[in-house]
Amino acid sequence: MEQIRIDFYGNSVFINFNRHEFEGWNTGNLRGFAGVYLICDEEDQVIYVGMSKNLGRRIYDHFSGKTNTNKFHNDMKYILTFTEDDIYKREALEKVLINQFRPKGNGFLQQKGRNHGHSEDTIIMLKHLLDLGVYSNDTIASFIGLSKYFVSNVKKGKSYAFVEVPEGYKLDEYPEKDKGVYKNKSSLEHAYKLYHVSGHTYKSASEKAGLKESYFRTFMTSKKRKNYIDLRKEFEQKYGKRNKHLKGQV
Structure with a gap:
């Protein structure tokens, strides 16, 4: 077992990893266990970080040279593993480990025919x-x-x-700019005006403008998509905001 210090979002934590030597290792010991793993070379440098819902099977693929790390197969000396069932925790830990160790295998290799170099x-x-x-x-x-x-x-x-x-x-x-919202700009503007100025509901405004209600509702309420937000601000400058007394009138 090896203890590794990890800088986890501003806090230093120590995590115990199990060490498995490539030579003579039985991958069946980890079959069915989910977690994160680090592939290291003989100089104790991390050359790849990964995660899997079946560590034994995934590491066997690395061991057999069947994965995207086959370029570094001869450099592999041992693997460190940490079991974790929660996929969100696995993803977070994998991301932190990649950021901390900057393995050559995670940034500069051929992966499924795609050039990552x-x-x-x-x-x-x-x-x-x-x-x-x-x-x-x-x-x-x-x-x-x-x-x-x-x-x-x-x-x-x-x-x-x-x-x-x-x-x-x-x-x-x-x-x-992505065509989606801008391609429908005139229809969205018409629906926006119907909703804010004439008091239509999402349903009636979208129907009259020839839009799907779900699409128009997403456009009007999204707080993450910058192109939606920018277009709403443009319409707001022209038509203002909806008057409360108009709610549900049409």
Whole structure:
């Protein structure tokens, strides 16, 4: 057993990991156990961090050279494991470990046919576009020339968690704004006006504007999607906010 100090969101905690030598190890000992694992080399450097709902099976795949770490197979000396059933805790711990150890296997390898050996400039550009909150994963992937799967992993902190966007960073050129909300701008504006000025309900306003009620309701209430928020502010400047006495009149 080995104890590792981890900087967990500003607090230092010590976690006990079980050590398993690659040579002569029986993977069946961990079959059925979920958790997080670290693959280390003979110099005690962490070369890969991962998690699985079945540690025994996943580590056996690494041991057999059948995974995305086959490039580093000859460097693998032992594995440290920590069992955890809660998937959210596993994901949080995996993210912290990747950020702390910055393993070469989590940022610079071929994974399922996708090239993860991207330059730091590419990752900074990707993270900058994600931080803006106005583009979908598909739009960002298409603009930079990456896979949607890879963009999603970076967004979740599973890849390149250690790369930070410099303060004041900007691009010379940006992708076009996602078509969805802007393509429907005129219909959304009509529905917005019906709701705020004429007193229509979400249902009647969306029907008259030719929109799905669920879509219009999401547009009106979303607090996370920046493109929705910006468009609502634009409409609010033109039409103002809904008068309370109009509620439910139509």
